[in-house]
Amino acid sequence: MSDIRQSWYEAGARERIAALVDSGSFAEFVGPERRETSPHLGIFDLPAQFDDGIVVGSATLDGTPILVAAQEGRFMGGAFGEVHGAKLTGLLRAAKALGRDVVIAFDTGGVRLQEANAGEIAIAEIMRAVVEARIAGVRVVGLIGGRAGCYGGGGLIAGCCSTLIVSEQGRISVTGPEVIETNMGVEEFDSRDRALVWRTMGGKHRTLIGGADVFVDDDAAAFRDAARAALAQSARPLSVRSAYPHSFALSEVEGLGSIDGASTSLSTNGGGSIDGASTSLSTNGGGSIGGASTSLSTNGGGSIDGASTAPSTNGSGERPGLDLDTLAAEQARLERRIARFGDAADATDIWQALGIDDPKAVPDMPATAFATLAAQYRESADDAR
């Protein structure tokens, strides 16, 4: 069966970790034999799970030590509870202390209703831990392609990550389809219209609007390759500035003072050879993701004005992991997104506005064709990551 691609969407949390890290390198923290289960679920006569729906531990990826977490999307929809959250918070704090990069395989509907307060607090703690780890120079890479998607507080945490790698099946949002329908009416959003859900929250759309950095096929090997590439960056270019779509007037871009200083053009890293590389990979030359045949990326250097993409440096030497300038730039980017696409009624309108000739054809495109298209037209993911 070895010729069969392993579906990331299908895999459970433990299978994902096994597919991701070097064979035999994974050491679990607070494993199922410890039986650290939820103290809340029993009150509601709901069964617990021995690992509370998240697997955390240390491992190596191509020999480099990392920390890794994977949510189990089938247990309570991968939702955050007290223990589940504490395991991830602890892992992130360890990452900061050890200076080790972290890979998180998200698969979550948000916070468990049965332990909402604990879960909400956990979300806040995790976001803080992500940010603190990043300020300390740790890279936090999120992988999204599971059954439950990445919703609620999971969407917020994902937004704090350094790099997000997503497949078509992955959905990223804060508010889920059913909640939107319940609150706004079926006319506003029909949660049973699966095609609508996917083109509003799915991996392709998130890639096109810059909500995710790297698009991969639903293949565990592709996720591994993309994660490896994201972690392999020698520098930590957390303040790489956005690449704006070529349709965006440069003057408009320059009007945003924060990138005036963008002077180093992408051409330093191998120009055309990195068509396949995402923004966050771009300082790393194309070769590093050569193995990721289906993983794509984004603002391919050559296709965009050299001036449009440039790392922001912090004077000389070390770049800050995450700083105010970075956040301000991200804020500006999100404001531009609203200004530009706020009136769009459907994702296809946004894709049209991005310059895609046949937006309706996007959902059916195979990963490689979509990669080529997205590299040319996408709004780039950006600085906050």
Added chain:
Amino acid sequence: MRQWNTRKALREERIAAGAGFATGKLVHPETLVDFLEAVLRAGDRVCLEGDNQKQADVLAKGLAAMDPARIHDLHMVQSGVVLPEHLDVFDSGIAKRLDFSYSGPQSARIAKMLFGGKIELGAIHTYLELFARYFVDLTPQVALIAAVSADRHGNLYTGPNTEDTPTVVEATSFGSGLVIAQVGEIVDTLPRVDIPGDQVHFVLDAGKPFYVEPLFTRDPAAMTETQILTAMLAIKGLYQPYGVRRLNHGIGFNTAAIELLLPTYGEKLGLKGKICTHWALNPHPTLIPAIEAGWVEQVHCFGSEVGMEDYLAARPDIFFTGPDGSLRSNRAFSQTAGLYACDMFIGSTLQIDLAGHSSTITANRIAGFGGAPNMGSDARGRRHPSAPWLQAGAEADPDTAAPLRRGRKLVVQIGETFGEGNAPLFVEKLGALELAEKLNLDLAPIMVYADDTTHIVTEEGIANLLLCRTADEREQAIRGVAGFTEIGRGRDKAMVERLRERKIIQRPEDLGIDPLDANRNMLAARSIKDLMLASGGLYRPPSRFRNW
């Protein structure tokens, strides 16, 4: 002096009455109801085309909108009772008597109406049996049929979903009845002629395609590990030892899982070319990976399947296609093929009793039979030998000299011991029997009779009923694969172990099946998207099955 042409004269009267609402053969769509009231007579025997797939839906709506004071007490003869209108006509009194074959989505309502006396039931048939009666004692006076397109002469193109149309038209038109077709469009030149225009008397331009239900699409995403285990049992314990090459599959997830295991598990067992090469089967999307991997030599289809059209047209070596390139299906011929030219039928059911009778009819649901009893029965008229047929015959009757021994078709019931809503597959008494008592029917609606059933496969194992020599052995063989249902827990454990020694019962461990292989990674496709990709983008799944 007896008149010998009264039927044709009546047809001429109907044609004349309808002509006022038509130009040539083309009925004015806005006058459909008036037209139908003009050509129909109270008490007519009417065939309304519709089966488990295609529907003459616009004509069905027109029929239901008629004035019951003018047209009433119709005798409906039809393959499928599927649309709400099919029963509305009984509610309003337009129709009174019903002979049918299949009633999937209306199974609960039809049961209620039968109990309430709204419907006078003729019989529940198999497809082939009902078709046969169209030519003997249920010949329609009027047939309302569906086609893709027509030309001005009334020639019809029925496209991939030809299905029942040629049979219905043959019986009605040559039996001096009136044929009315709804079509999606009128064209100058048809892609091919499926029904000659001189057999068609009126044509209604419905302005849209007829309705088709994607009934044979099983989403691999919903397949369970138990279904995969059961499918592995079937492949290793039945397909392999009997060398089954010519077969029909039912519609359920268990058989769809088998289709998806052929290029993986079947390949591992080295069975390519040795099993599953020739089929009487609808174009199941789950067969795509096996076709693409070169397992399948030929498939004849009862009907088509929504979204498969381009794929079928691109694989004419495998499927029967017309000069226009598109699929030509034919339910009557494919059912005949399933009856006579297949060595195995394997399908699912809702209930099996201790003798081995099975039925999809429960006390509150009358789902009908469709074609399963044709496929799922031993063809007593069969005379050609084949290895699996001879082997099964020898197992059933080892004592008769081989040249005088009948072979046996393998008729296999496959399912999980607990079905939907945790309903047990095995029961003491079939719901069909209770229904027969309640409705005072002469026959309980049994889908596959015990004496036709050769094997039962569940996740617990395979029961080979051919090898049972007594009723007691047979009962214990059934209990021995009935898992933790009441029936299964009521087994005689010692006897079941003896049956296991004689290989009447085979468990996964007896066949060397590793439970760790019962894993979704074993499926050649794990989603509808995978099926689309396996087809090279030719399969275009309907939106309800899409996840992208």
Added chain:
Amino acid sequence: MEILHFDIAAPTPAGGTRAMALVGVVASGNLEVLVERSDTPDRCAIEISTAAHGFRDLWDAVVADFVGRRAAGGLRIAINDGGARPDTVSLRLAQGVRMIEEPEA
């Protein structure tokens, strides 16, 4: 939650050397089975936590069948049940025993 304990004679000792195996997840109609080793090679201890109350007889039958059919001696098995059907429980138990026989990944 209903907690059920079984501790029964198991004729065949479990194989392999792995300390622990985990199969399945807690979800609707599914369950997780945590298999660990104990000091009594001729017994199998099973603890079940289930939200579906009142099915002790059925669990009894499933567990007896499992221990009779599989090499379960010397195992300590803990189950969190999300309302799985007996056939699913049987399959998971069989998978758990097979998994603990496998070499460490």
